[in-house]
Amino acid sequence: MNEEMKNQTEQLPLLKVHMMGSFFLEYGDQPISFRKTMATKSMRLLQIFLYNKDNGISRGRLLESTYGREDVADAANSLRVGVHRLKRSLVEAGLPQFEYIYTQKGVYHWTSPMPVEVDAIDIKNKILEAGKETDEKARMDQMIEALELYTGEFLADFGEEEWVQAERAQLKKVYSDALKEVSEYLLKNEEFDELQKLTSVASELYPFDEWQAVQMQALIGLERYKEAMKLYEQTSKHYFEELGVTPSEKLVEQYRYLGSRMGSRHRVIEEVQADLQESPGEKGGAFFCSLAGFRDCYRLVYRMSELNGQMPWLMLCTITDGKGYPAKGGPRLDRMSEKLLEVMKRSLRHSDFFAKYSPSQYVILLQGGSQRGCELVYKRISERFSEEKKGWAKNLKYSALPAIQTEKELEFLEGDDVL
Incomplete structure (x- = not known):
């Protein structure tokens, strides 16, 4: 990058690319809105170019990811037309006039006059960098930053493409491994509030991966016993209705521990009565x-x-x-x-x-x-x-x-x- 281009890049707002959960772009403080007529193929191309912005993607992989097993008479020509339309759509959506995509030795590359951040890439990079950190607290802080970026599954609305499914599975494994390590650290240091925040997201995203058991530990540590009990009951009901199975031993173990904790605190009879009563929303009907x-x-x-x-x-x-x-x-x-x-x-x-x-x-x-x-x-x-x-x-x-x-x-x- 020459000096003039470098100065221009530093002056332009950041382009934020959100791929975890819903896919959308923000340029500075403004969301980027594409025309409804923008072709699905163009949107797929945009996602692929942005996700591979650091190393590019070969023509062969791009054709396979974009067209797969579709019967396209001239896929290479269709790709050229798709890239041309994408460039035009980016400018029409409000981004500066620029080339954005170029090819070199059979590899397609993303280039832009503004800095670009992709949340999915940041997650992997932060966890990778955290693994090199020798100080435990510094490593955990970096991993927590990465976990907080994981707000939904990778390209949740575009699950049919094979490359999306593969990347989604890889990101989930990275996320799960990191959360397991962070959870052990937070439990050890009794940082229950942070643990509750992280595991509540994981429980919602992956309700059958038993993160509720760790979330219950966090709630018990915060002495939020009613919430822990409600979480157990909701999870038990969900397991039975969706899978026809009873809660795992891990969840049941937390339930037993919750019972012992709730019974260890001295209460007056009015508190006991209030704890036993139905909430207003539960009183209607049978x-x-x-x-x-x-x-x-x-x-x-x-x-x-x-x-x-x-x-x-x-x-x-x-x-x-x-x-x-x-x-x-x-x-x-x-x-x-x-x-x-x-x-x-x-x-x-x-x-x-x-x-x-x-x-x-x-x-x-x-x-x-x-x-x-x-x-x-x-x-x-x-x-x-x-x-x-x-x-x-x-x-x-x-x-x-x-x-x-x-x-x-x-x-x-x-x-x-x-x-």
């Missing part, structure tokens, strides 16, 4: 709980029925394939299950409670019910379940029986029959 909570509630109500003589009734509502068999997993079952949950909340009494028993089933306990009462409840649920899509009426069935009489029959609720 009580929806986890399957583990349902088992405990069922056994308690059964014991109470021996004293008050009111026999509760157990109902099982099943979403079927329309032929009487349990529906198989997929988007349609997800929609039906969400609808059934919403319907049950407004169809059951305030004193009733229910839980999701399997991906296609909900279990209900009706207080002081009867066979006729179960029939009426099911009729109300079925009508509301199919109020928008009449054909759904054939996709629901139920069974009911009075409170279980023997411990042997109680094995029904032990989870062996969960689909």
